[in-house]
Amino acid sequence: MPGGYAGKYLDIDLSKNKIKEITFEDKILQQYFGGRGLATKILWDRLGKKWREIDPLGPENLFLALTGPMTGIYPGGRIMCSGKSPLSNGTVGSTASTEFAVELRMAGYDGVIVSGKSDEPVYILVTDEGGEILPAKNIWGKIGEETIITLNKEVGAILSKKKPNIGLWKEPGSIYIGPAGENMVRTAAVMTKLCHACGYGGYGAVMGSKNLKSIVAKGRGMIPKVDAPESVKLLWKEVHKGLINRGSFRRQGTGYGGYATGANSSSEPVRNWQEEWHDEKQFGGPYFETRFWVKKKWADFNCTVNCMKVSCIKSGKWKGDITDLPDYELQAYCGTNLGIFDPADNIHISTVIDNLGHSGINGPNSMAFAAELYQRGILKESDFGFKPIWGDAEAMDKLAWLIAKREKIGDVLAEGTYRAAIKISEIKNIDFEELVKYAVTVKGIEVGAHGTRSGLDYTKDISYAASVQGGDHTSTVSDGFTDMSGAPFSDSAVFCNFCGSSVSIQFDFAKAVTGFPISLEGWRKETGPRIVTLQRILLLLGGPDIIWEPLKDDDNPPRFYEPLPSGPKKGMKTDKQVVESRMQTYFQTLGWDNKGIPTRDTLKKLDLSDAETLMKKLRE
Amino acid sequence: MSTLWIARDYSSCSGCKRCELACSIKHEGWMWPEASRIRIFMPFPGCEVPHLCSQCMTYPCVSSCPVQALSIDATTKAVIVDRSKCISCGKCINACPGKVPFLHPGDNKATICDLCGGDPECVKVCTEAGYNALTAVYERPSVNRILFSRNPIEVAKDLAVLFFGEKGEKVI
Numbered sequence: 207m208p209g210g211y212a213g214k215y216l217d218i219d220l221s222k223n224k225i226k227e228i229t230f231e232d233k234i235l236q237q238y239f240g241g242r243g244l245a246t247k248i249l250w251d252r253l254g255k256k257w258r259e260i261d262p263l264g265p266e267n268l269f270l271a272l273t274g275p276m277t278g279i280y281p282g283g284r285i286m287c288s289g290k291s292p293l294s295n296g297t298v299g300s301t302a303s304t305e306f307a308v309e310l311r312m313a314g315y316d317g318v319i320v321s322g323k324s325d326e327p328v329y330i331l332v333t334d335e336g337g338e339i340l341p342a343k344n345i346w347g348k349i350g351e352e353t354i355i356t357l358n359k360e361v362g363a364i365l366s367k368k369k370p371n372i373g374l375w376k377e378p379g380s381i382y383i384g385p386a387g388e389n390m391v392r393t394a395a396v397m398t399k400l401c402h403a404c405g406y407g408g409y410g411a412v413m414g415s416k417n418l419k420s421i422v423a424k425g426r427g428m429i430p431k432v433d434a435p436e437s438v439k440l441l442w443k444e445v446h447k448g449l450i451n452r453g454s455f456r457r458q459g460t461g462y463g464g465y466a467t468g469a470n471s472s473s474e475p476v477r478n479w480q481e482e483w484h485d486e487k488q489f490g491g492p493y494f495e496t497r498f499w500v501k502k503k504w505a506d507f508n509c510t511v512n513c514m515k516v517s518c519i520k521s522g523k524w525k526g527d528i529t530d531l532p533d534y535e536l537q538a539y540c541g542t543n544l545g546i547f548d549p550a551d552n553i554h555i556s557t558v559i560d561n562l563g564h565s566g567i568n569g570p571n572s573m574a575f576a577a578e579l580y581q582r583g584i585l586k587e588s589d590f591g592f593k594p595i596w597g598d599a600e601a602m603d604k605l606a607w608l609i610a611k612r613e614k615i616g617d618v619l620a621e622g623t624y625r626a627a628i629k630i631s632e633i634k635n636i637d638f639e640e641l642v643k644y645a646v647t648v649k650g651i652e653v654g655a656h657g658t659r660s661g662l663d664y665t666k667d668i669s670y671a672a673s674v675q676g677g678d679h680t681s682t683v684s685d686g687f688t689d690m691s692g693a694p695f696s697d698s699a700v701f702c703n704f705c706g707s708s709v710s711i712q713f714d715f716a717k718a719v720t721g722f723p724i725s726l727e728g729w730r731k732e733t734g735p736r737i738v739t740l741q742r743i744l745l746l747l748g749g750p751d752i753i754w755e756p757l758k759d760d761d762n763p764p765r766f767y768e769p770l771p772s773g774p775k776k777g778m779k780t781d782k783q784v785v786e787s788r789m790q791t792y793f794q795t796l797g798w799d800n801k802g803i804p805t806r807d808t809l810k811k812l813d814l815s816d817a818e819t820l821m822k823k824l825r826e
Numbered sequence: 827m828s829t830l831w832i833a834r835d836y837s838s839c840s841g842c843k844r845c846e847l848a849c850s851i852k853h854e855g856w857m858w859p860e861a862s863r864i865r866i867f868m869p870f871p872g873c874e875v876p877h878l879c880s881q882c883m884t885y886p887c888v889s890s891c892p893v894q895a896l897s898i899d900a901t902t903k904a905v906i907v908d909r910s911k912c913i914s915c916g917k918c919i920n921a922c923p924g925k926v927p928f929l930h931p932g933d934n935k936a937t938i939c940d941l942c943g944g945d946p947e948c949v950k951v952c953t954e955a956g957y958n959a960l961t962a963v964y965e966r967p968s969v970n971r972i973l974f975s976r977n978p979i980e981v982a983k984d985l986a987v988l989f990f991g992e993k994g995e996k997v998i
Contacts, residue, residue: 279857305843305868312860355997358869371916373928374877374978376860377869400871426931428850428858435856446844450955500989501872503957505842510955512840516872518990526993528872 208232209433210275210719211240212316216337218330220416221265221322225337228319236722237813240274240316242299243698243737245288248319249297250740253290254817258749262292262408263390263415265323271310271381271396271421272317274700275720278308278429279438280712281445282702283507285310285381287404289412292392293568293622293650295752296745298407298675299697303506304398306379306423307700313425320416329382329420331361333368334427342419346388349561350397351528353382353420361422375424382420383410384563386610390414391620393568393652397560401530402506405565406651406678408622433721441715445707449510455704456503459513462491464537464552467655472775473663475543475655477581477596478574479646479765482657483773486547494531494549504530511704517553524554532556532566535679538655539570544577545596558603562610567679571652572619572626573605578644584634589615624650625751646763647677649745649754654679658766660775667785671762672792674741686795690734691726698737735796736812739804742796743817746803746824756801756824760789799825828964829903830944834876834974836985839959841866841874845948852947860931863939864948864960867978870997873985875978876959878948879905879926879939882972887938890921895936903967904941912936924975 207213217228230244238247249268253260260266270288277283285307287300310317313332320330324339327346331338345356358377365375380398387394387410394410395403404410413419432438450456468474468484476484494517495502501516519527532540532552540559541552559566577594579585587593591614594601608616618629627645631638646653648670656665656679669682680703681693691713696703699716706712713726724733748754766780790800797808803824809815846862854861864878881903888896888905895911896918898904912935918927919936930937939946952960979998986994 308859351997354870371914371919371929372931372934373916373919374865374867374925376865376867426860428854428856428861431856439851442847446951446955501837503838503840504872505840507843508847509842510840510844512842512955516989518993520991520993526990528990528993528997 208235208275208720208722210279210430211235212311212314212430214315216315216318216332218318218320218337218339219322220320220324220328220339220418223339225339227336237733237736239698239733241272241286241301241698241700242288242694243733245270245272245286245299246297246737246740246744249288249290249744254744257290257744257747258753260290261750262290262295263411265416267412267415269320269409269412269416269418270317272700273307273311274698276699276701276716278311278508279432279442279719280699280701280705280715281449282509282511282705283308284700284702285398285404286697286700287381287396287409288407289409292408292411294407294676294745295650295748296674297741298651298678300396300404300407300409301697301700302396302398302402302404303509303702304379304381304402305507306381306398306421308429308507309379309423309425311425311430312427313423314427318421320418323415324417327417327419329418329422331364332421332423333365334425345419347385350382350384350400350563351561353384354380354400357382357420357422361424365424378422378424380420380422383413384561384610386563386569387411387414388419389610389612389620391564391569391609391612392622392625393565393572394563395565397563400528401560403560403565405567406675406680408568410563410565432719434718437718438715441711441718445711445715446510448707449705452511456512458491459515459531460534461494461515461531461537463534464541465490467534467538467663468542471662472660472770472773473657473665474538475646475657477545478543478578478644479657480578481772482659482770483775484542484547489541489547489549498549498553506702509702509705513704519550519553522550524550527554527557529553529557529560535655536566539567543574543655544570544602546599546602547597551599554599555602555606558606562606564606564610567654568622568652569606569609571646572609572623573602575623575626575644575646576605576615576619579630584630584636585615622650623647623652643764646765648673648763649676649759650752651676651678653677653763658762658780659770659778661778662775667780668788668792671760671785672789674738674745683792686792687730690738691729694734694737695729732812736814739796739808739812740814742798742802743804743821747820756803760802761785828966830941831881831963831965831971832878832941832946832949833961833963835959836875836981837988838957839866839874839876840957841868842955844951844955845876845960848947848951852942861937863937867982869979869982870986872989873982873998875981875985877924877926877978880924880971880974881905881967882975883967883969884972886921886923887918887927890917892917899940902941902944905938906940907936907938909933909935922975923972924977926975
């Protein structure tokens with residue numbers, strides 16, 4: 207067996223209440239590595255032929271929680287969640303930092319594959335003895351904070367009973383959903399550690415559709431052995447040295463972005479992206495830091511970047527709220543994009559969102575979409591039961607609950623922004639093209655908080671438009687070559703993007719861990735393209751409710767082509783011609799035709815010929 | 827006589843657990859957090875507690891051992907476990923006010939911090955990262971040391987109040 211793998215995966219059918227252990231051939235692991243890559247392969251093999259008919263929220267879909275061979279060994283251990291996405295109808299490799307991933311591996315498993323649907327709410331406990339399906343009635347309906355407290359106590363007691371004499375058990379790791387996931391809100395996240403989320407893709411809803419509240423893991427084994435341990439130990443020290451030298455990022459995390467991204471690069475969403483510039487200095491990092499950061503260096507497993515900071519509100523109307531910084535994305539999506547420029551209000555909305563198990567980007571994107579429709583008189587106070595006015599944190603709090611519980615207009619917004627646009631156009635009898643102007647999504651996935659109009663952020667013309675993960679800001683496109691050794695690699699090796707070192711060290715590390723003849727060039731030309739091409743295939747197949755039209759839907763949200771109305775970059779917009787021409791270059795680099803459909807030769811080259819029949823139909 | 831002691835500042839612990847990796851690499855040859863002599867507990871996110879032997883002046887673990895498997899190192903004053911003698915009875919765990927020792931996930935023998943013979947790996951990585959939750963100090967033994975031998979969940983409850991105020995009373 208190659209190094210870095212525990213070697214086994216738990217395959218759990220919740221309909222039949224059956225658990226088995228499975229393995230994958232070395233060839234598959236070498237071709238798809240783990241995490242996002244392997245998830246895509248599993249989905250293709252098991253669901254590919256009938257992909258269009260599979261309801262992402264039906265029992266046929268799979269929920270995958272996978273690690274990769276570098277998880278826990280390379281700094282920044284993460285879990286990767288996937289399945290057929292209820293937002294894009296394709297796949298997303300959605301990751302979050304958590305001890306859960308490492309505990310799973312220490313228990314002897316590289317991942318969990320969940321199929322079917324349980325009759326009653328359950329959670330899965332994974333230990334060195336295998337998997338167990340346990341009742342979750344007492345935690346169903348609970349918010350994140352209560353879920354963690356209850357699970358830690360309950361599982362702690364189970365573990366102590368299993369081995370009462372060994373001394374104290376450290377708490378287990380877990381992933382779980384909040385009420386949003388339980389109610390199959392399509393934007394719901396898989397949550398962990400109170401405020402960390404596998405946010406993109408809507409996999410919280412997939413867990414909810416299976417009546418699966420949580421997966422908890424506790425292992426006592428070592429982290430899987432590697433091919434060249436002495437090299438790995440040296441590289442591990444070397445990477446940490448580099449991470450420790452990251453001065454301002456270690457101090458600030460992304461928590462200084464809420465002011466700077468708006469003021470400096472005019473790319474921060476404001477009031478549903480109507481603007482991308484602001485100069486609200488009281489929303490700056492130091493104001494969060496001085497008043498709310500109770501722990502300034504908070505790190506996840508095997509990480510010395512500590513970009514997380516724990517925030518707590520200790521006085522005033524939001525007293526008792528606990529979350530992280532918030533990070534830049536939530537400063538934007540739970541702040542500026544809702545017209546909120548007060549740090550306490552922003553922390554409060556972030557806390558509510560995390561506790562409800564909304565994805566902090568995707569859920570609030572739908573909230574801002576609704577608030578703009580209210581601003582424009584399309585939605586009325588009666589649709590909500592209150593007035594969703596920009597900047598009103600109490601109203602936004604209510605709106606987050608409305609969506610999580612699928613009440614009133616919340617039931618429509620719970621379908622995600624794009625589908626909500628379709629439904630509202632029907633309910634209000636308004637042309638869809640008119641409504642979709644206000645939906646900031648790409649292929650059903652709400653866009654991360656980095657605009658493309660000013661040209662000053664890392665996101666540009668085709669960053670989202672060409673991505674197989676739509677609006678996901680953690681896996682954007684700049685070209686079809688170097689990208690392949692970026693997020694497709696780290697999401698498959700499964701470590702945190704913010705723990706990146708030089709690419710050459712990362713690939714030396716990967717080689718020393720696995721023993722595979724792995725190389726940077728190989729990932730750029732073959733492994734990366736194989737994973738992304740397979741994701742593209744599944745995205746093009748889509749269905750059952752929405753099938754994306756190649757080229758037409760390979761585009762930015764309409765808003766990105768409107769000129770910026772304010773700030774130093776006023777008047778700038780994303781250039782459609784540049785998008786169109788760079789899109790073709792991207793397709794060509796990946797060996798896809800001019801509609802972005804992989805060619806027969808490309809499929810053959812990437813060992814994906816079993817997709818030729820389906821792709822041939824699309825080409826016609 | 828002054829000896830090495832690992833001073834701990836709980837509130838500075840980032841929770842990165844690199845100490846567990848460094849400790850297990852030193853003692854086990856590979857990354858094995860569950861076998862690490864220092865263990866980071868996190869009963870609620872944000873409330874991380876480094877848990878390791880505090881070398882109490884009275885060494886209740888040593889006197890509790892029915893087979894004399896535990897002894898005190900003459901130089902470092904750390905508790906040394908003779909694994910060939912240990913019978914895995916768990917008496918040392920119960921004798922410890924903080925339940926610091928544990929039975930090793932591999933050989934099931936009592937496992938306690940040996941201060942790496944005087945140059946602890948956990949301190950090195952914590953210092954290198956600038957967290958300084960763990961610091962190597964040279965001090966005369968003190969009655970206060972036993973006060974650091976405390977159930978980590980109880981310590982975490984205190985930290986929760988320190989960090990979160992009144993709300994902290996409810997989270998653990």
